[in-house]
Amino acid sequence: MYAKIFWAALNKLNNLNLVLPKQGIVYQFILAIEDTYPDKAQDIRHNLCQSKDVTLDLLIHELNNKARRNNPVKAAAFAAKHNTNNTADNQRGSSRGQGRGRCSQSR
Secondary structure, X not given: OHHHHHHHHXXXXXXXXXXXXXHHHHHHHHHHHOOOOHHHHHHHHHHHHOOOOOOHHHHHHHXXXXXXXXXXXXHHHHHHHHOOOOOHXXXXXXXXXXXXXXXXXXX
16 A cells, blocks of 8 residues: 555655655655554664665565555465475376276286
């Protein structure tokens, strides 16, 4: 939700030929999420003070992950989507069996 609204606001600014510098965009995004995610905003500021490369795309990705982890339905759906190790197709063997059936060569 925040990301779509924020991108729309940036596009409106661009249409008016008012372009913010890259760091200005990051700071504005921090201000936009600060009330809802105060801990995340503080972490981002800390990363900026340590001269880590923080981009808007990275912030949005991390915020979406945080929202997904806080929503049990989305977390379960995400886990099920990415857990392919326990599906029925992966548990089947590549052959039909090891026994001596009717078609066995040594009778």
